[in-house]
Amino acid sequence: MNRATAGRYGGKAAGVIFGAALLLTGFPADRLSAQDVQRGKVVYDKWCMGCHGETGLGDGPAAKFMLPPPRDFTGAKYQIRTTASGELPADADIERVVAEGMPGTAMPEWKSKLSGAEQKDVVAYVKSLSTFFEGAQPPAVVAFGKAPGGGADAIADGGKTFEKLECFKCHGMSGRGNGKSSPTLKDDWDFPIRAANLSQNWNFNGGGAVEDIYRRMRTGLDGTPMPSFSDALDAKVITDEQLWHVAQYVRSLSPEESPPAVREVIRAAPVAQGAALPAGPDDSTWSRAEPSFIPMVGQIIAKPRWFAPSVTGIWVQSMHDGNKLAVRVSWDDGSKSPDPAWDEWMARLVKSVTDADGALTPAQGPDRFWVQFPKRVTDEAERPYFLGGNTRRPVYLWRWASTPDASEEGTGTGLGRFAALSGASEMTHAASFTDGRWHVQFTRALVPADTTASPTFGVGRAIPIAFFAGDGSNGETGARGAVSAWYAIYLDVPTPPTVYVMPLVAVLLTAGLGLVVVWRAQQQNRKS
């Protein structure tokens, strides 16, 4: 009920409306909550304590591996709010984040596991862990208004305002989380924190829609470096419409389909008759190859495990000309490692992330990328162990590192167990790093000189393929890094390939896709 309505209907009506509102919202929070808090504690101890800790200090047994770590509830600092910077969140804000979880972090969604009442109770309990909520009045909710029409002009204007407000100082010009200040960013607890990669809106903690982005800019994300921009509106530095345009611009930096669909098959299309394969990773020919998105997750199986990977997804494109196969992988990385500017980040990371499997050293390594195939391509559904194979079923590997920029091909019999092939490498590579994005192109003949040492890339056939990425400025050396499940690369024959693709998809599905299925289920939950 706004003030205008109350005025129009006069005192008595306003009283009635007020009474009704009181009935609807229940009694003031602190009076009603005693019971909820007790019931909420039961839910909390069962589901939340492992991460958020017994007393809500964010120090549960699982906490020390995570980045960002679970929230310490005692300071009542909440990121996802509808209230001004520094204000307490509204109950509905906490309820929303508990229901939806926080994409891009370890905070799961709870709407599929807890009843509505349980969620409300646990929120009451979480609030009771901080003295800031004691006797506090319900906070004022910011009036957000509605998005103006979008379109190309709005997005262009948003891009200009993005520059004017200097969002790029933290997020980078292309929004990939690689602004000049990014290696120095820390949260209120001195944990290193990344300026969000604005081209991956499916990882935004509070949702990736234009409305979500606008709200985060208005309120800021308390406890993090991301400030509120409401004061710039009040001071008329920008208009509300311009701020909406920034939100629309930021949304436009991510693919329309968000999160991008994950397809099991990467298509390697034949180049046009007589045309050449791309000469390098920045060759414009690549714009003609369809990119496939491949999610990556921390390597948490073999020791030393890694729970805080910086690469959470890659794009893969491929082409062949009947003689050679070219594969281009692209991924976002804030740093071309090693980079002295990131020493500060590393120092903070070493203090923050406890590595259960060995000390993390503050020395930076190079950025790394590996592409993996079975050493022998067979028609069996069973593939080598996805983490680097084993002695029974070895893998054939392409390994690239940024500094010095070099690559090698070889045989893997387990993560970190690698033997280079003898003789000169038949695989060549070229790498480029521009504004926080790596492009690496690998090229090799379809038929190798020694077909017993490495696989033949047969046209019209699905070849299993998997990936590993390591960010050297993020402590990712050795087995620490991000891995994918097995996918398949399919070298198109000039005739429509549908007939071949169908049985292939069936094989992949029945073989089970482990990580990917889990990842997609999570994304689906978040979307719905």
Added chain:
Amino acid sequence: MKRLARYTLTLAFAVTGATQLLAQGAVTGTVKFTGAAPANPKIDMAEEPICKAKYTTAPTDPVVVVNKGGLGNVFISVTSGLPAGAKAAAPSTPGTIDQQGCLYHPRVFGVMAGQSIEIKNSDAVLHNIKAMPKKNRGFNISQPTAGMKTMKTFPVAEAAVPFECNVHGWMKAKVFVMDTPYFAVSDENGAFSLKGLPAGTYTLEAWHEKYGTKTATVTVTATGGTATFTFAAS
């Protein structure tokens, strides 16, 4: 309107009350520094030419300010000896903090609980101002243009509230939120003066961001009193 008038009147009374309490002796003093002052860390402002242009020599982070044997940016306050229940209203003029040349001015200052703080930006670059108190609510706001001003208030007393800018990771300030008006910050020569202390004996505390705290006892008579603190290079 009437209500506003009455409110202003009460406020006026409160302020006069406070002035009476203030119309007493002044403690003057110095914060001495012995030993060689360490070199302050250099700040690389290459990425921020607008700020860099405001300096004629390479800018440093003024952690340790020593001139003529005196240490600056020391916060001095009364920790005991005040009459029980001595109360003073917060002044109606705000404390101010300016962002100038990608540094905070002042770097250390005090306000009273409930007194407003004016945060202003004199640089034509984006600064965010993140305050991280423990007893009060913090905030993280942005000032993307020169000339912007924002008012903030902390209702509860709290020592050394960190202010920081995350765009320029070196920018740091400390704000003391006090219950009484008896506090001061030493100037660049280490001099300070605490005004209005009623006659009596007090314990004073001096706080420096790098060298920690020192205490001293001072007796104030009708003509005032003096206090000296000495910090040593470590």
